[in-house]
Amino acid sequence: MPDITTRIQVDATPTAPALVLRPWTASDAPELVASGRDRALRRWTSFAVDDESSAVRWLREQRRGWERGHFAFAVEEAHPSGTGGLVAGHVVLKHVAPGAASAEVGYWTAERARGRAIAPRALRALTDWTATTFARDGLKRLELIHQTDNTASCRVAEKSRYELTAVLPPLPPAHPRDGHLHVRHLTEDPG
Template sequence: MPDITTRLRADATPTAPALVLRPWAASDAPGLVALGRDPALRRWTSLAVDDESSAVRWLREQRQGWERGHFAFAVEEARPSGTGGPVAGHVVLKNVVPGAASAEVGYWTAERARGRAIAPRALRALTDWTAATFARDGLTRLELIHQTDNTASCRVAEKSRYALTAVLPPQPPAHPRDGHLHVRHLTEAPG
């Protein structure tokens, strides 16, 4: 299993700085409370952070998840010094089970960071790391599920080379509405 200190990077582009992906930390609680107020995150995600105590609980769950095959990363835009700035998003690899052929990915982006290709670049970095870390153990397929009416998430999936393969019926509570299932096979070239 990967170490909780794992850090990933996504290269800079001509129009955007590099990204730093790092495990969530207890010090992220105040910023997470502010992010949790975003109506779009409340609509499209299961992020239920209303105050400092719910932020602390969510962050503890993310860190503990590393022991159970749930690898959550805070996404930051890199500063010129190479360190990260304020949290711009979140990517997660879920349901990694030894010997299982598939797992699931998810993501969200902070309001101030939307429309700047942060989610697709972070998702590609997570996908490449997943292939390098888990493919030799039999993981060959990543699934991405979002609500059918979340067109922005659909664009992120497509930009990250996750092909739309099915429309799924609701599966509450995680997926309360019809969803799109996108799939990426880890045997594909990175990127």
């Protein structure tokens, strides 16, 4: 399994700063609490951080997840000075198991960072890292699931070359609406 010190660098574009995908740390708690107040984020995800203590619990769960095939990364906008920037979102690779052919990805974007192509760039970087890190162990396919009415998430999937392959029925209470299943095969050319 990868080390919890893994960092993934994403180059700047002409219109967007570089990104750093890094494991979550305790110092991220205040930004998590701020993101937890975002109604749109709560509508589309199971993210439930209301205060400092729930942020600390969530961060602890993310760090422990690295031992169980759940690789959660803070998405940070790189500051031009080279120092750490603000957390712009979250990407995660879930359900990685030795010999398993598929795993799942997920993401969310902080309210202040939406509409700036943060999520697709972070998801593409996570996908490339996953292919490099796990494909030789038999991982061939990544799945991405979102509610059908979450059009922004659908656009992120499409921009990241995850093909819409099925509409899933609701599974309340966690998934009260139909879902889209997008798939990316790791044998594809990353272009």
